[in-house]
Amino acid sequence: MTTLASLWLPILASAVVVFLASSVIHMLLPWHKSDYPPMPREQEFRDAVRPLAIPPGDYMVPRAQSMDELKTDAFRAKQTEGPVVIMTVLPNGVLGMGRSLLLWFVYLLVVALFGAYVAGRALPPGADYMRVFQFVSATTFAAIAGGLWQMSIWYHRAMSITIKSTVDALIYAALMAGVFGWLWPQ
Numbered sequence: 001m002t003t004l005a006s007l008w009l010p011i012l013a014s015a016v017v018v019f020l021a022s023s024v025i026h027m028l029l030p031w032h033k034s035d036y037p038p039m040p041r042e043q044e045f046r047d048a049v050r051p052l053a054i055p056p057g058d059y060m061v062p063r064a065q066s067m068d069e070l071k072t073d074a075f076r077a078k079q080t081e082g083p084v085v086i087m088t089v090l091p092n093g094v095l096g097m098g099r100s101l102l103l104w105f106v107y108l109l110v111v112a113l114f115g116a117y118v119a120g121r122a123l124p125p126g127a128d129y130m131r132v133f134q135f136v137s138a139t140t141f142a143a144i145a146g147g148l149w150q151m152s153i154w155y156h157r158a159m160s161i162t163i164k165s166t167v168d169a170l171i172y173a174a175l176m177a178g179v180f181g182w183l184w185p186q
Contacts, residue, residue, distance in 0.1 A: 001120065001121060001122075001123075001124060002119070002120040002123060002124060002125050002127070002184075002185060003120065004113070004116055004117060004120055006120075006125065006185045007116040007119075007120055007180075007185070009183050010112070010116065010179055010180040010182075010183040010184065011109065011112040011113055011115075011116050012109070012112075013179050013183060014108075014112045014115075014136075014175065014176040014179035014180055015105060015108040015109045015111075015112045015176075017175050017176070017179050018108050018112075018172045018175050018176055019104065019105050019108055021171065021172065021175055022104070022168070022172065025168060025171070031164060031168075032164060034160075035158070035160075035161045035164070054089045055089070056089050056090055056091045057088070057089055058086075058087070058088050058089075059085070059086070059087055059088075059089065060085070060086050061083065061084070061085040061087075062075065062078040062079060062084070086155050086156070108172075111140050111143045111144060111176070112140065112176055112180075114139055114140070114143055115135070115136040115139045115140040115143070115176055115177070115180065116136075116180070118135055118136075118139040119132055119135035119136045119139070119180065122135055123135060123184075125184070125185045125186060126184075126185075126186045127184055129181040129182070129184070130181070132177070132180050132181040132184045133177040133178065133180070133181045134177075135177075136173075136176055136177040136180040136181070137173045137174055137176070137177035138173075140172065140173040140176045140177065141169055141170060141172075141173035144168075144169035144172055144173060145165070145166045145169035145170070145173075148162050148165050148166055148169070149162055149166075
């Protein structure tokens with residue numbers, strides 16, 4: 001068994017490495033450029049929706065108030081006539097990246113902490129690089145990719161986004177595991 005305290009360096013270093021890699025993937029490579037195409041007739045949509053002053057939040061339209069309402073002809077008619085929408089409304093104004101980047105880094109630290117916990121419980125100091133890699137990569141991949149698929153299953157997010165994000169998770173998990181294997185205490 002390896003203590004979490006002795007794994008502080010691989011936890012921090014792996015989060016930094018993945019943070020930098022994700023920045024490259026999202027800002028320099030064209031991999032995610034097509035994730036969210038422009039809305040047809042965007043200006044008309046914006047002009048129609050703006051007067052509604054919808055507060056920031058997650059919405060579903062049409063939205064049944066109960067399971068019984070889902071079964072009514074009136075609700076089915078709303079779905080048939082459309083539009084059927086699941087959307088997130090953000091606050092108006094220029095969106096700064098600082099808060100999101102900070103939260104992403106904290107999330108990566110938490111993922112690395114779980115990877116450290118699982119590997120540390122299973123492996124002693126001086127463990128073989130590949131054993132460390134196996135434990136950390138499996139744990140961190142599950143943590144990063146596990147929640148992606150339910151967005152496509154339940155909320156119909158484009159499967160291409162989920163698949164690309166799962167590939168990203170595989171890269172991130174491999175990078176985290178590589179750093180842990182490299183910095184595993186002797």
